[in-house]
Amino acid sequence: MNFIEKLELAQHKNNSLLCVGLDPVLERIPDLCRQSAEPFFAFNRALIDATADLVCAYKPQIAHYAACGVEAELLSTISYVRENYPHIPVILDAKRGDIGSTAEKYALEAFERYQADAVTVNPYLGGDSLEPFLNYAEKGVVILCRTSNPGGGDLQGLEIDGEALYLKLARLAATSWNKNQNILLVVGATWPDELAKVRKIVGEIPLLVPGIGAQGGDLEAVLKAGLDGEGRGLVINSSRGIIYASSGDDFAAAARRASLELRDAINVCRKSQTV
Amino acid sequence: MNFIEKLELAQHKNNSLLCVGLDPVLERIPDLCRQSAEPFFAFNRALIDATADLVCAYKPQIAHYAACGVEAELLSTISYVRENYPHIPVILDAKRGDIGSTAEKYALEAFERYQADAVTVNPYLGGDSLEPFLNYAEKGVVILCRTSNPGGGDLQGLEIDGEALYLKLARLAATSWNKNQNILLVVGATWPDELAKVRKIVGEIPLLVPGIGAQGGDLEAVLKAGLDGEGRGLVINSSRGIIYASSGDDFAAAARRASLELRDAINVCRKSQTV
Numbered sequence: 001m002n003f004i005e006k007l008e009l010a011q012h013k014n015n016s017l018l019c020v021g022l023d024p025v026l027e028r029i030p031d032l033c034r035q036s037a038e039p040f041f042a043f044n045r046a047l048i049d050a051t052a053d054l055v056c057a058y059k060p061q062i063a064h065y066a067a068c069g070v071e072a073e074l075l076s077t078i079s080y081v082r083e084n085y086p087h088i089p090v091i092l093d094a095k096r097g098d099i100g101s102t103a104e105k106y107a108l109e110a111f112e113r114y115q116a117d118a119v120t121v122n123p124y125l126g127g128d129s130l131e132p133f134l135n136y137a138e139k140g141v142v143i144l145c146r147t148s149n150p151g152g153g154d155l156q157g158l159e160i161d162g163e164a165l166y167l168k169l170a171r172l173a174a175t176s177w178n179k180n181q182n183i184l185l186v187v188g189a190t191w192p193d194e195l196a197k198v199r200k201i202v203g204e205i206p207l208l209v210p211g212i213g214a215q216g217g218d219l220e221a222v223l224k225a226g227l228d229g230e231g232r233g234l235v236i237n238s239s240r241g242i243i244y245a246s247s248g249d250d251f252a253a254a255a256r257r258a259s260l261e262l263r264d265a266i267n268v269c270r271k272s273q274t275v
Numbered sequence: 276m277n278f279i280e281k282l283e284l285a286q287h288k289n290n291s292l293l294c295v296g297l298d299p300v301l302e303r304i305p306d307l308c309r310q311s312a313e314p315f316f317a318f319n320r321a322l323i324d325a326t327a328d329l330v331c332a333y334k335p336q337i338a339h340y341a342a343c344g345v346e347a348e349l350l351s352t353i354s355y356v357r358e359n360y361p362h363i364p365v366i367l368d369a370k371r372g373d374i375g376s377t378a379e380k381y382a383l384e385a386f387e388r389y390q391a392d393a394v395t396v397n398p399y400l401g402g403d404s405l406e407p408f409l410n411y412a413e414k415g416v417v418i419l420c421r422t423s424n425p426g427g428g429d430l431q432g433l434e435i436d437g438e439a440l441y442l443k444l445a446r447l448a449a450t451s452w453n454k455n456q457n458i459l460l461v462v463g464a465t466w467p468d469e470l471a472k473v474r475k476i477v478g479e480i481p482l483l484v485p486g487i488g489a490q491g492g493d494l495e496a497v498l499k500a501g502l503d504g505e506g507r508g509l510v511i512n513s514s515r516g517i518i519y520a521s522s523g524d525d526f527a528a529a530a531r532r533a534s535l536e537l538r539d540a541i542n543v544c545r546k547s548q549t550v
Contacts, residue, residue, distance in 0.1 A: 023377070063373060063380035069388055071346060097397055098338060098370050099424040102298070105338035113344055122372055124399040124419060126426030144399060149374040151401030158435045158443060165440070168433060 003118050003140030003182055004206060006089045011056040011232060013087060017270070018263045019208070020051055020255075021093070021239025022060040022077060026068060032249040040065065040073040043251075045080055047243055050252040052085045054259040057117075059208075059237055061093040078114050091142060091208070091235075092116035096133075097125050103132040111136050118142055120186060120208075123169055124155075127177050137180040143173050145198060148188020148211030167197055174202040184208055189222045189236070196225035204228045206235060212262075213241030223269045231270050238262055278393050278415030278457055279481060281364045286331040286507060288362060292545070293538045294483070295326055295530075296368070296514025297335040297352060301343060307524040315340065315348040318526075320355055322518055325527040327360045329534040332392075334483075334512055336368040353389050366417060366483070366510075367391035371408075372400050378407040386411050393417055395461060395483075398444055399430075402452050412455040418448050420473060423463025423486030442472055449477040459483055459510070464497045471500035479503045481510060487537075488516030498544040506545050513537055 001009075011017060022044050026034070029043045036042035048058065058081055065074040078090050092114055096106040110119035110133075118140025121133055133141045146156050146166040156166040173183050185202065187195045189211035198207065207226055212219055219236075226234045241262070246254030276284075286292060297319050301309070304318045311317035323333065333356055340349040353365050367389055371381040385394035385408075393415025396408055408416045421431050421441040431441040441462075448458050460477065462470045464486035473482065482501055487494055494511075501509045516537070521529030 025376075061373075061377055061380075063371075063377050063384060066346075067380040067383040067388060069346065071341075071344065095371070095373050095397075096338075097372075098336075099422060099427075101300075102336055102338050105336075105342040108342040109338060113342060122370075122397045122399050124397050124430055125422050125424060126429030126431070128424055128426030129422075147374060147400050147404075149400060149403055151403030152374075154401030154403075154447065155399055155440065155444065156401070158440065160433045160435055165430065165433065169430065172429065 002138045003089060004184070006087070006117060007056060007140070007206065007235065008232065010088050014053055014056060015267060016054055016056045016263045017234050017236050017266050018055050018259060019057040019059050019091070019235045019237040020047065020055050020242050020259060021210070021237050022047065022058055022243065023064045023239045024243065025064065028244055028247065030247060030249050030251045038073050038076065040070050041076040044077040046252040047255050048081060048085065050256040051242070051259045052088060054256070054263050055088065057089045057091055057235055059091040059093050075114055078116060082115060089117035089140070091118040091120065091140065093120045095120050095122050095144060097122035097129055099125055099129050103129050107132045107136060111139050118184070120144065127172065130177060134177065134180055134182060137182055140182055140184055142184040142186055142208050145170055145173070145185040146187045146191055146194045148190045152188060166194065167201060170198045170201045174205055186210065187226070189218070192218065192221035192225040195222060199226055199228065204233055206233050208235045208237060210237040212236055213238045219265060220269050223266065223273055227270065227273055231273065236266055277413045278364060279459070281362070281392060282331060282415070282481065282510065283507065285363050289328055289331060290542065291329055291331045291538045292509050292511050292541050293330050293534060294332040294334050294366070294510045294512040295322065295330050295517050295534060296485070296512050297322065297333055297518065298339045298514045299518065300339060303519055303522065305522060305524050305526045313348050313351065315345050316351040319352040321527040322530050323356060323360065325531040326517070326534045327363060329531070329538050330363065332364045332366055332510055334366040334368050350389060353391060357390060364392035364415070366393040366395065366415065368395045370395050370397050370419060372397035372404055374400055374404050378404050382407045382411060386414050393459070395419065402447065405452060409452065409455055409457060412457055415457055415459055417459040417461055417483050418444070420445055420448070420460040421462045421466055421469045423465045427463060441469065442476060445473045445476045449480055461485065462501070464493070467493065467496035467500040470497060474501055474503065479508055481508050483510045483512060485512040487511055488513045494540060495544050498541065498548055502545065502548055506548065511541055
């Protein structure tokens with residue numbers, strides 16, 4: 001089973017397009033977990049146990065661990081999902097990108113060391129720089145396309161023969177780069193018009209959409225723009241809105257409520273889009 | 276003293292534009308070091324001691340450590356340079372890039388955890404994604420511009436109003452992004468014509484040039500294209516050609532010979548360019 005099949009099965013099983021971003025910041029981890037010898041892992045484990053029947057994926061962002069030197073806790077987190085919820089894929093959000101033998105090392109980091117099901121990558125170095133990732137045919141490779149930040153357009157929005165760079169990229173990703181059919185793209189929720197243009201180009205390639213919640217993306221507009229013909233094809237990520245739903249020791253129950261609410265809000269919109 | 280001043284001092288002191296890439300691969304580390312409890316660090320330490328009077332910088336590539344979970348040995352390596360050769364700057368080659376609070380975490384990783392003097396970053400996410408790095412005014416931020424790989428042109432070479440993307444980027448980097456005057460750019464040695472175009476746009480901004488040696492870049496062409504008006508402004512990186520100059524236990528002496536040879540070859544070309 002490859003990554004996209006695993007993702008679709010989890011989406012179906014949990015009736016969910018919701019991905020929870022596991023981006024813990026030590027100062028915001030509630031006391032209950034902060035007293036643990038492994039506060040990042042303790043926090044994540046409680047969040048995972050509280051939400052595993054509501055999500056289609058988890059997405060830990062690696063910088064949050066690397067900044068503090070707690071790679072071991074990132075590894076424990078991914079292992080915990082694999083052992084306890086093996087049907088839920090883990091997307092390692094690392095935005096890696098390099099060339100040749102160095103890209104191979106980054107692929108080893110994501111897929112062998114951390115055993116992630118997918119990794120986010122940066123396409124600026126071109127198609128050959130992504131091959132070491134894409135060659136893992138059973139893994140997912142999630143390529144940055146149109147990012148959610150205000151400056152995302154500085155390069156991505158530049159026009160080439162009347163078409164923006166991110167659309168050229170989407171075309172490359174959907175065709176010549178996608179030999180193993182294991183590519184996904186990142187398009188920020190803050191740009192629903194751009195999301196619609198990407199969807200038109202890439203057919204049924206799944207799109208990972210950050211920027212709902214804290215960054216202000218509009219859920220209904222996102223779904224309208226991004227769902228594929230079968231009302232699927234999106235992975236809607238929320239991090240801070242879920243994991244910090246409460247700053248107290250009831251954080252896990254609060255995360256569950258927030259996940260349920262967002263999953264169901266997505267499904268209501270999804271239904272109204274597809275009927 | 277900011278990064279670029281530190282770099283120029285080291286270039287002057289060692290009469291060198293040579294940067295040695297510390298990219299160890301366990302299978303290629305000679306027996307003498309492989310028996311150590313910290314083989315990556317033992318290898319690097321010997322290389323550093325053998326070359327510290329011949330280089331202007333060291334550039335460890337982080338994926339080589341992350342793939343094997345030896346972040347501690349990367350940290351030991353950088354600390355060793357800082358303690359023993361404090362005038363030699365360390366460029367952490369990580370090619371990071373993300374937005375907002377996540378980019379801040381990556382900046383913490385490079386500048387606080389590892390105490391690097393500079394870090395390589397990927398510009399695809401735009402100017403605001405680089406600010407958390409650029410805000411460290413005393414640190415160097417080395418932005419990918421035109422990479423040395425065959426596919427580097429897939430995006431970087433696309434033409435916008437008759438000018439390639441990497442040149443648009445060079446212009447942004449040299450002007451509106453460079454408020455703290457701490458930007459450098461990466462341009463591969465495999466593209467001397469492109470290097471000349473970048474130099475023309477960016478004035479005296481230093482350029483980090485990988486791709487000499489294993490990747491086949493032509494030294495004379497690179498220097499002709501890339502030196503600034505004062506015969507400086509380049510950091511010429513070599514990794515495999517130096518660190519694997521011998522596969523035996525004489526690797527450090529061989530690395531010294533290879534470094535001396537390349538440093539002097541650069542200086543001979545440099546002299547003939549500037550007189």
